Amino acid sequence: MEHSYFVIARALHVVAVVLWIGGVAFVSTVLIPAIRKMPSTENRLALFETLEHKFGFQAKLTTLVTGLSGFYMLYVLNGWASMQWWVHLMLFIWTLFMLVLFVLEPLFLHKWFHQQAQKNSERAFHYLQLMHSILLSISLLAVFAGVAGVHGLFY
Numbered sequence: 001m002e003h004s005y006f007v008i009a010r011a012l013h014v015v016a017v018v019l020w021i022g023g024v025a026f027v028s029t030v031l032i033p034a035i036r037k038m039p040s041t042e043n044r045l046a047l048f049e050t051l052e053h054k055f056g057f058q059a060k061l062t063t064l065v066t067g068l069s070g071f072y073m074l075y076v077l078n079g080w081a082s083m084q085w086w087v088h089l090m091l092f093i094w095t096l097f098m099l100v101l102f103v104l105e106p107l108f109l110h111k112w113f114h115q116q117a118q119k120n121s122e123r124a125f126h127y128l129q130l131m132h133s134i135l136l137s138i139s140l141l142a143v144f145a146g147v148a149g150v151h152g153l154f155y
């Protein structure tokens with residue numbers, strides 16, 4: 001029975017990661033580049049904030065499901081003491097996103113970006129795209145290393 005729960009947790013983990021990192025990929029490679037091409041800086045900011053707000057709920061939910069299923073798997077595997085480097089990488093990314101989504105963004109990041117975009121839209125959206133691209137790259141690395149690690153590439 002515990003084995004079935006473990007397999008369900010693993011499947012939920014992957015579904016949540018697909019939705020979450022897929023959304024980050026869309027925002028980084030399609031949404032922000034398209035918004036940067038808009039001529040009106042005011043429309044740029046309004047559109048970005050509307051769409052990012054919509055994605056925000058999905059990102060929070062999928063981050064929570066990824067974390068819950070991940071910690072459950074670690075508990076079943078009794079894997080805290082023998083965590084491989086790729087599990088450390090997953091934990092690092094998860095912690096980073098949790099911090100941004102649940103602490104930094106509501107506390108000051110949202111307001112700060114709004115002010116920066118009003119002062120200098122080109123610069124603000126350039127750095128926004130850069131930060132999203134860095135987060136996306138390390139997330140994709142974690143997906144690659146996670147699948148490769150689970151299936152024995154590093155043994």
Ligand code: HEM
Pocket residue numbers: 010013014017021066067068069070071073074077079087090091093094139140142143144146147150151
């Ligand atoms: C709290 C954070 C996380 C924990 C505790 C965690 C834990 C785990 C564990 C223990 C496994 C291995 C299960 C097994 O050996 O069968 C795993 C698999 C995996 N995780 Fe995570 N993870 C976390 C976050 C993430 C994140 C942020 C990503 C992606 C960006 C990710 C992507 C994956 C992938 C792709 C697999 C492989 C699934 C498979 O091929 O079966 N995880 N995770």
